[in-house]
Amino acid sequence: MEKMVRTNLYLPTYQKEKLEQLALEENTSASEMARRAIDAYLIWRDPNYSPHPKLQSRNGDSSPV
Structure with a gap:
């Protein structure tokens, strides 16, 4: 797994609430x-x-992952 780097991200309340709901x-x-x-x-x-x-890059016809 790729190393994670801590990043602070400021979101408006409506985005944070929707993100938590999802x-x-x-x-x-x-x-x-x-x-x-x-x-x-x-x-x-x-x-x-x-x-x-x-992984190699995808081509235009494949799914993202």
Whole structure:
């Protein structure tokens, strides 16, 4: 697993509440939900981005992970 780096993120109350709600529904943490959202954004911005550094980049026709 990739080393984690502590990062502070300031969110408006409505985003924090929604993130926590979704995390409960997914049975995970709000931090994990935020990491997933960041990966989704990075994939959207750069189709060659891979959330798993050791994996090759995906091609345009494959799923993100």
